[in-house]
Amino acid sequence: MLAGAALVASLAVVYALFGSTEEDGLDDTGSAIAIAPTKQQLSPTAEESGRQPSQPALFANQNRPEPSRSMKDDLEHRRESMLARYLREARFPPNSRPLTWSHEDLLNPNQRHEQAKRSEDNPDIRYLLTADRYAVVGPQSLVATLDVWKDDVPLSPAIQAAHIRVVKPELGPLVPITFGLDGERAIARFQPSALLDGPHTLKLQLSVTFDADNEARQSTAINIEYTPSESIPARFTGGFSERVDAGSLLVDAEIEVYRPGYYVVDANLWSNGEPVAWTRFKGELSAASKSLPLEFFGKVLRESGLAGPYLVAQLRGFRFDEARAPDQDRIETAELSHETLPYALEVFSDQDWDSERKRRKIEALQRATLAPPSGMVKPQHQPGSSPVEIE
Amino acid sequence: MRAPWVSAVACIGFGLGGVSSVHAADYFVQVSGVCSDGFVGGKGEGSLANFAGITSIDADVNQDNSMAQATSDLRAVLDTYCSGDDWCYVYTYSNGGAVASRTLSLYDTDWNIYWVMSSGSNEGGSELARTGIAADIFLGCDLASDITPSDHRGGWNHNDTNGNTFYMVAGEDGWWYSSFLLPGEDDGAVAFHSAGGFNSTFNVDSLCFDQSFYYDNHVVAFTCEGFPDDHYETKMRGICELGGC
Numbered sequence: 001m002l003a004g005a006a007l008v009a010s011l012a013v014v015y016a017l018f019g020s021t022e023e024d025g026l027d028d029t030g031s032a033i034a035i036a037p038t039k040q041q042l043s044p045t046a047e048e049s050g051r052q053p054s055q056p057a058l059f060a061n062q063n064r065p066e067p068s069r070s071m072k073d074d075l076e077h078r079r080e081s082m083l084a085r086y087l088r089e090a091r092f093p094p095n096s097r098p099l100t101w102s103h104e105d106l107l108n109p110n111q112r113h114e115q116a117k118r119s120e121d122n123p124d125i126r127y128l129l130t131a132d133r134y135a136v137v138g139p140q141s142l143v144a145t146l147d148v149w150k151d152d153v154p155l156s157p158a159i160q161a162a163h164i165r166v167v168k169p170e171l172g173p174l175v176p177i178t179f180g181l182d183g184e185r186a187i188a189r190f191q192p193s194a195l196l197d198g199p200h201t202l203k204l205q206l207s208v209t210f211d212a213d214n215e216a217r218q219s220t221a222i223n224i225e226y227t228p229s230e231s232i233p234a235r236f237t238g239g240f241s242e243r244v245d246a247g248s249l250l251v252d253a254e255i256e257v258y259r260p261g262y263y264v265v266d267a268n269l270w271s272n273g274e275p276v277a278w279t280r281f282k283g284e285l286s287a288a289s290k291s292l293p294l295e296f297f298g299k300v301l302r303e304s305g306l307a308g309p310y311l312v313a314q315l316r317g318f319r320f321d322e323a324r325a326p327d328q329d330r331i332e333t334a335e336l337s338h339e340t341l342p343y344a345l346e347v348f349s350d351q352d353w354d355s356e357r358k359r360r361k362i363e364a365l366q367r368a369t370l371a372p373p374s375g376m377v378k379p380q381h382q383p384g385s386s387p388v389e390i391e
Numbered sequence: 392m393r394a395p396w397v398s399a400v401a402c403i404g405f406g407l408g409g410v411s412s413v414h415a416a417d418y419f420v421q422v423s424g425v426c427s428d429g430f431v432g433g434k435g436e437g438s439l440a441n442f443a444g445i446t447s448i449d450a451d452v453n454q455d456n457s458m459a460q461a462t463s464d465l466r467a468v469l470d471t472y473c474s475g476d477d478w479c480y481v482y483t484y485s486n487g488g489a490v491a492s493r494t495l496s497l498y499d500t501d502w503n504i505y506w507v508m509s510s511g512s513n514e515g516g517s518e519l520a521r522t523g524i525a526a527d528i529f530l531g532c533d534l535a536s537d538i539t540p541s542d543h544r545g546g547w548n549h550n551d552t553n554g555n556t557f558y559m560v561a562g563e564d565g566w567w568y569s570s571f572l573l574p575g576e577d578d579g580a581v582a583f584h585s586a587g588g589f590n591s592t593f594n595v596d597s598l599c600f601d602q603s604f605y606y607d608n609h610v611v612a613f614t615c616e617g618f619p620d621d622h623y624e625t626k627m628r629g630i631c632e633l634g635g636c
Contacts, residue, residue, distance in 0.1 A: 082506070085556060089608050094554035102603035104591045105544060113540035113592045115518060118571050134545030168457060168537075203537065221521055223542050264497060266548055280551055282499040320497055322466065325459035357501045361554065364478055367414070368505045370442060370633055372558040372612045 078371035085374070086365055091352045095282065096248075096297040098304065099268055099275040106268060106278050109316055110134050114222060116149070121216040124151050129208055129220045137330045138229040139193050144222075146179065146186040148212045154184035157210040160217065162188065166196060167223075168203035169325055177206065186210070192226045201227045201326040227330040233259040233319035234285070234331050240312065240338035241291070247298035247349025251312050251338065252291040255331075260286045265317030265331070267294050271306035281317070298349035308343035415476035419447045419635070420468060423626075424485030424513070426532035428453045435484065435626030440635035445480070447635075448472055454486055455532040458546065461490045466498055473502040481507040481555075484626045485580070486534075488512030488557075489543050492606075495553040507552070508612065508633075510560040511578055511625030514549065515585030515592065516540030518573050540585070540592050549590070550607035557609045560632070561586035561598055562625040563617030580622035587611055 092098070099106060110133045119125035125148065132143040148155045159179045166172030175195045179186040186208075196202065207221040239254035253267070263285045269277040277300045281292050294312065315336055318328040419440050421430040430437045430449045439447035452464040473479040481504055483491045488509030495507075520539040562578035573582040574594040584591070587598040588609030599615035618628050630636050 082556070085610065089556065090554060094608075095551060097550065097607055100603055102590070102601070103550070105606070106548070106550065109548075110545060113516065113544050115540075115574055115592065117518075117522075120571075123571070134541050168533075205536075223521075223537060223539060225545070278550070280548065282497075322459065322463040325457035327459035327462070357554070360503070364414075364503065364505055369417070369444060370419075370480055370505070372506065372508055372629075372633065374558065374610045374612050 074373075075369070075371055078373050079365065079368060081374065082368070082371045083362065083365045086361065090358055090361070092297050092300050093295075093353045093355070095280040096295050096300060097278060098300050099278040101275060103275065103278070106266075107275065107314075109266070109314065112222070116147075117220065119215065119218060122150075125149070125212060125215050125218075126152075127157070127210075127212070127218060127220065129206075129222055131206070131222060131224065135225040135227070135330055136192050137227045138232055138332055139191060141189055141191050142224065144177075144179075144188045144190075144206055146208055146210065146220075147184070148210070150213050150215075155212050156181055156184045157186050157212050159186055159208060159210050161209040162207070164190075164192070164195065164204055164206045164224075166198070166202045167205045169200075172196070179208070192224070193229060196226065197228050198231065199228075200231045200324055201225060201329050203326055225326065225328075225330075227318075227328075231329045232332045233257070233261065233329045234263070236315055236331065236336050238336050239291075242338075242340050244343070244347055247347075247351065249296040249298070249301060249308075249310070249340070249343070249348065251294045251296070251340070253294055253312075253315060253338075254291045255285070255289065257285045257287050257289050259319060259329075260284070260289075261319045261321060263292070263317060263319050263331075265292060265294070265315065267312055267316075268314040269296050270311040270313060271304070271308065274304075274306055276304045276306050276310060277301065297353065299351060299353070301343075301348045302345055302350040305345070307345050308340050310340045310343070311337055312340065313337040414478065416478075417445045418472040418477060418479040419445050420450050420472055420479050420481045421447060421630075422450045422452055422465060422468075422481065422483040422487035422491060423454070424487055424511075425454045425534050425538055428455065430484065430487075435623040437484065437626050438636065440482070440630045440633075442633070442635045448479075450487075452487070452490060454490065454534055456534055458490065458493060458534065458537065458542075461486075461534070462494045462497060465490050465494045466500075469494070469500070469502045469504075473504055474500075475503075478503040478505060480505050482629060483507065483509045483512065485511050485622065486513040486538055488514040489516070489538065492549050492552070492557070493547045495555055496547045496549065496551045498553070501553070504555050506556045506558060508558040508560060508629045509586075509588070510627075510629040511562055511581055511620075511622050512559060512586045512588070513538055513581050514543065514557075514588060514606075515581075516543035517581050517585060519580060522572060543585075544592070549588075549609075552606075552608040555608065557588060557606075558612035558629075559586060559588040559598070559609060560612050560625065560629040561617040562620030562622060562628065564619050564621045564624070566621060576617060578617070578620060578622040578625055583617065586617075586625075 112130050114130040116126045116128040127148045129146045148157045162177040163174040165174050177188050179188040204224040204226050209219045234257045237254040242251045265281040277296045279294050318330045423430040450468045454461045492514045516539045563576050565577045566579035569577045576583045576596045583595050584593045588605045590606050598611045
């Protein structure tokens with residue numbers, strides 16, 4: 001207990017001393033950086049892709065640090081900053097952390113990221129082959145689309161060939177895919193399960209060859225991850241139970257395990273439409289396992305300022321087997337959610353995460369002889385200055 | 392003003408009793424990019440870092456075939472050099488950054504890692520991966536077609552670093568086709584959205600934005616504008632900036 005109290009005291013001292021380093025508009029080298037990161041729309045063409053061009057941030061300090069400034073000169077300061085950064089991040093455990101609107105990857109975990117490409121033969125021609133999801137599980141359908149533009153005007157592509165094939169673990173035969181036209185857009189909707197099967201997850205490639213406006217023939221392709229029905233390792237039953245344990249919210253998600261092994265499961269927590277937290281389970285599940293625990297760390301809930309009832313949603317996960325490639329068999333996903341009881345924030349702990357591994361890490365960082373500086377700073381709050389994605 | 396704080400913290404930290412642990416050796420584990428199985432040599436002319444008191448390791452990670460193989464290989468390396476009483480720094484180049492991110496995300500092992508530094512990281516995937524140019528840049532192997540933004544961003548939860556900080560180092564000296572194929576600023580092979588650790592494929596010409604637009608535990612190191620390096624030159628940049636080349 002004495003050691004624990006001393007640790008808490010030491011952490012408080014460290015955090016008080018260094019925790020504000022990035023708040024004061026200074027970077028880790030002490031240089032002043034004025035920041036007004038803005039991403040503004042630059043005449044976006046809505047058809048081009050999900051990612052629109054944005055204006056870069058503006059920085060008062062445009063001078064790049066001189067590479068000759070040796071790390072050894074201010075190792076101690078960098079070590080302080082490194083430790084302070086770790087302490088800020090380690091207020092929460094690695095697998096149960098705040099969820100914000102900026103976590104686009106966690107809010108839309110199965111989204112794709114293709115961007116329109118320009119033809120190497122004619123830069124006026126752009127095209128985008130993409131789909132509505134990256135991973136397909138069991139009988140789910142995939143909707144693939146091909147858009148083509150010339151001088152930003154949509155064109156109808158003339159599909160010459162479209163195929164899907166397994167590329168991992170072994171190269172499979174080409175299976176034809178039929179595209180139709182929806183306006184100027186070529187679109188294909190199909191179930192991989194009707195075309196392909198296998199005992200484990202497959203990596204697929206969808207390839208399309210097309211002509212557009214008498215220009216040179218183009219070929220493009222995207223990858224898809226597909227878990228066939230027979231390789232789905234488990235399913236969520238839809239049952240949940242919950243409790244407050246050691247100041248954190250624990251939600252047990254009922255699961256039926258078909259294949260024992262090492263599982264990874266993610267989930268998001270919401271409050272009245274606002275993102276609150278994400279959590280992650282990593283561990284072994286046996287055939288006898290009836291549920292898995294999803295921990296939402298108390299301090300995350302307290303700092304969110306958002307009381308219950310909460311909504312546990314966006315459950316997704318997989319069984320991981322490092323001996324195979326692909327190595328993830330995905331759990332069948334469903335639109336499952338669980339609304340918790342109402343909770344006052346005060347029932348959750350506002351204590352920082354503490355563990356033996358954290359103490360060992362702090363000790364290690366205090367003796368580290370290599371400490372990178374960071375040019376990253378937390379911007380001073382300026383209304384309207386935050387980067388905003390423009391759809 | 393800052394030095395005394397470290398001393399004070401050190402005194403408190405080592406005075407905890409029961410917290411202090413044995414520390415045997417420090418390693419600097421270097422992980423290279425796609426279509427490689429070692430860091431030394433290759434495009435970018437990699438070499439082992441030279442830091443006093445730290446043993447550099449050329450990580451035997453096969454990145455020819457699949458991310459699964461590479462992840463498994465890196466797990467074995469970390470088991471060897473970053474466990475027990477040994478601690479390590481992990482330095483990655485190009486797709487090695489994706490391999491490190493994936494490995495730390497998937498496993499629950501509490502390896503002894505001070506930090507991870509990713510130079511020219513392909514953690515967020517490269518738009519070149521499905522172009523004819525990819526073969527020239529990445530040499531050409533099975534894995535080179537599986538490192539797109541969709542593959543890497545959809546493939547694992549990058550926010551779970553197992554508690555380790557990723558320091559991101561980027562180059563901004565793109566090649567002739569860069570503006571054709573890569574969004575925003577780039578080093579010719581990876582865009583800033585990937586090398587900077589952003590949590591989406593932002594079209595950005597700077598590395599520094601609000602921290603909320605990065606994967607958790609990812610921070611930009613050294614410079615907001617990127618170094619005047621092409622992709623190959625980024626290979627040793629982080630090591631050299633730390634004084635190890």
